[in-house]
Structures are given as C-alpha cells and as structure tokens.
Amino acid sequence: MATFFGIGVGPGDSELMTVKAVHTIEHLDILYTPKAHKSGTSVAEQIAAPYFPESLMIKRRHFPMTNDWEEKRKSWQVITDEIVADVKAGKNVGFVTLGDPSVYSTYSYLLDLIDDQVAVETIAGISSFSQIAAEVSIPLTLDDELLEIIPATADEQQIAKAIDVNDNIVIMKISTNLPKIYQLLKKRNLLTKALVISNASMEKQKTFRLSEINPEDKLPYFSTVLVKKSADGSV
Amino acid sequence: MATFFGIGVGPGDSELMTVKAVHTIEHLDILYTPKAHKSGTSVAEQIAAPYFPESLMIKRRHFPMTNDWEEKRKSWQVITDEIVADVKAGKNVGFVTLGDPSVYSTYSYLLDLIDDQVAVETIAGISSFSQIAAEVSIPLTLDDELLEIIPATADEQQIAKAIDVNDNIVIMKISTNLPKIYQLLKKRNLLTKALVISNASMEKQKTFRLSEINPEDKLPYFSTVLVKKSADGSV
Structure with a gap:
C-alpha cells in the first residue's frame, strides 16, 4: 500500500540515520524536503542525500519561519494536499525532518493535516x-x-x-x-x-x-x- | 587509537540501529554484551547480531539485577577492568546497550569507572x-x-x-x-x-x-x- 513516511534524519551526521530510515528512502518514489528560506538549501535533505536512489524525485518545499500562524498553516495545507495526492496516486512518499520527528517538528503539523486520508509511518531519529x-x-x-x-x-x-x-x-x-x-x-x-x-x-x-x-x-x-x-x- | 565504544542499539528492531552503530560494530575486535540473568541471553546482543563480523569476539557478562549496590558495583568493576585491559592491549572494544546509552543505562556506570583510563566514544541510539x-x-x-x-x-x-x-x-x-x-x-x-x-x-x-x-x-x-x-x- 502506498504510504507517507515521516523520516527522522538525526542531528547532522548522515551516519546517525537509522538503517530503517536509509532502507525507507531507498524505496521511495518521491521525497519532500523542507527549506526554511526560499533560496536556501534543506539541511535535512543534505543529511539524507548519500542514500538517495537515482530514481528519487525530490520536491523541495518552503516552510516559512514566521510567527504568523495563518501564513504557516496555509503553507502546510498546500504541501499536505500535494503529499496526499501523490500517495493516493500510488506513490511512496517521504518527508525528511531533522532529529526526531516526534520532538518539536513541523512534521507533526503535516501529520495533523493529513489526518486519516492516507497511510502514515513515522521513523524515529536521534534527537x-x-x-x-x-x-x-x-x-x-x-x-x-x-x-x-x-x-x-x-x-x-x-x-x-x-x-x-x-x-x-x-x-x-x-x-x-x-x-x-x-x-x-x-x-x-x-x-x-x-x-x-x-x-x-x-x-x-x-x-x-x-x-x-x-x-x-x-x-x-x-x-x-x-x-x-x-x-x-x-x- | 584503540577505543572503547558504548553503542546504543535502539529499542528492539535491528533496523532501528544507526548506520554509525553498524559501522562501528563491523570494525570491532571484541564486543561485551550484558546479560540480566546468568543463564539468559542478552537482548542488546540479539538486536546487534545481524551486523557482527565473523572475526568478532563476544564476551557475554552478567550484570546483576539487584538492589544490592555493593554487589552491582563489584560486578561493574570486574567488567571495567577487563575492558580497560583489552583496550590497553590495542583492541577496539564495544559494549552494546538497549535504547540510548545516555538514558538510564548501565553503560553510564562503566563510563564512570573507566574514567580517563582509555579513549571512549559513545554512539547515540533511539530511546x-x-x-x-x-x-x-x-x-x-x-x-x-x-x-x-x-x-x-x-x-x-x-x-x-x-x-x-x-x-x-x-x-x-x-x-x-x-x-x-x-x-x-x-x-x-x-x-x-x-x-x-x-x-x-x-x-x-x-x-x-x-x-x-x-x-x-x-x-x-x-x-x-x-x-x-x-x-x-x-x-
């Protein structure tokens, strides 16, 4: 069954990712990676990059760093809708997040918006x-x-x-x-x-x-x- | 330099070990594994076993589960002395521990007893x-x-x-x-x-x-x- 995977990539060293995180990434069709600035790079993506299969489609998305919750929620909703559509189209979709996805992570907001629309699996990371x-x-x-x-x-x-x-x-x-x-x-x-x-x-x-x-x-x-x-x- | 590695193996699934933990184990000479009962097996050892190189020497040691601190300290001291002797003889030595070695782990007591006698490296695990x-x-x-x-x-x-x-x-x-x-x-x-x-x-x-x-x-x-x-x- 096509699934959305929330993947913790740990604190920075690519070797601090779990074997499970690596195996999951190796079998993904699409990976969403978060960028704090529109023009910048994604730290989580850089950590996971050594394990990307050639066929992986990367979708870099901007997560605004602002105190304006309305703006943040709108961004998350757009990204969530895109993720849900990809999974419903039969793709295995991942999202990488720094550290542990369960500790102060934007991933939790995506989870909340995805609700029960598609299957979800969370992969713990080193905090x-x-x-x-x-x-x-x-x-x-x-x-x-x-x-x-x-x-x-x-x-x-x-x-x-x-x-x-x-x-x-x-x-x-x-x-x-x-x-x-x-x-x-x-x-x-x-x-x-x-x-x-x-x-x-x-x-x-x-x-x-x-x-x-x-x-x-x-x-x-x-x-x-x-x-x-x-x-x-x-x- | 010969080093003592404290290795977190995570909560149970061997795939929840980090790539770093796996690579470290692959290059060890000796691995100490803790058993709670003299006749039992070591859960941490079982989790790490899929990654053991053929040449790895396993030293299973009994860590008594008791409220008698004197008895526990004596056991830890004997094991610590053995670990220190192995590292001083030029061996790379590991110790596997469930979950994260920094969270309620017997490893912390070994660390304390080893003090500065040999080089130490701790490898975080999923708690x-x-x-x-x-x-x-x-x-x-x-x-x-x-x-x-x-x-x-x-x-x-x-x-x-x-x-x-x-x-x-x-x-x-x-x-x-x-x-x-x-x-x-x-x-x-x-x-x-x-x-x-x-x-x-x-x-x-x-x-x-x-x-x-x-x-x-x-x-x-x-x-x-x-x-x-x-x-x-x-x-």
Missing part, C-alpha cells in the same frame, strides 16, 4: 539532546533522576520552575532566546553547569559552557543546552 | 520513548510544550508533582512499579490519556491504554508509558 550526551560521553539521566526537555520559547516562569525542580534539563530552540535563558541560569549559579552544543555532529560542531560566552552573543540556529546540576564542570 | 511516539505517529512534544522523562522508581511525591505540571510525560521502568503509577494517574483522571508500549519495535510489541488494564496486571519488563494531557483518546 539533538541525545547527541549532546553522546558527544561528551555523559549520561542525560541516571537512576531515579528526572529529565526535563524545555523549549526556550516557553513562558519564562514555567522555564524557571522546571529548572528549579529538575536535576537534568535540556533547553532547545535556544538561539533567539539566549538572553532570557542566560539570565535564568545565571541567577541560579548554573552557567558553569550548562553545556551548549551547536551544530551537533555536523562539520561546524562546537561544544562549550554558557559561562564561556556573553548573553549578547549570537548562537547558531542549531544549538541545544544541557544543564546537569550534578556536573563538576570538568567535561 | 524507547522516541519509538512509542513513532509507532503511533503522535508528537512527544510540540510548540511551547515541555516534556518530562520520569523513572517510575523515583519518589512518589516527585512523580506526582511532575505529572501535575507537565503536558507530556514519559514514565520509564514501569513494570515493577505499575500499582504506584496506576493510582497516581487514576487519581488525576489520566488513565485514558496514558499510552503504554511494551516491547517497542520487537516481535511481541503491544500498545494499549492504562485504562484497559488492572493495576495488578503484570507488564513486560520493556514497557514505557506516554501521558499526553492533550490526547483525545482516539489513538
């Missing part, structure tokens, strides 16, 4: 926070510890509370929200326990502590923070 | 909670929502608080702690919003809601719960 921990060989969470994943875009009080009650905190979408997060962690004396990874597993990967930068610094778009209260600052 | 979301094609977390990962072994009050303040909650290590978690969720009218996956991506996989079982039921060892307060109960 950026999983990769941070692997890069520095430290546990994300251990024993009876809790782990909280927070988007830096959330309400400031909610973030503050989450930082206060958890041992291990991952903060995503940090780049445009650095000043807010920096001050919250500084107030709690946690800057030295906050590890940042930018462009995880990509060529331009950088790992540093928040205490090593200024709150006005510009972080790369793909940056994630791991705060471990038990960290001794030696990593 | 069980990532696989739950993929299996049912629902987002773990979206937009400004937070996601909390809780071990069912944690303090009851801490778990209760985490359930109260979060939109999305993953509860791990549920099998021997079902009555406690069941009552906590029942009190909050969340049983119908609690999705359980047992043996994710394995042959015996089962997906059901907590409302469909009794608190006295026996869950398989590999069971994970995803509570989504926004769920409409239709999945």
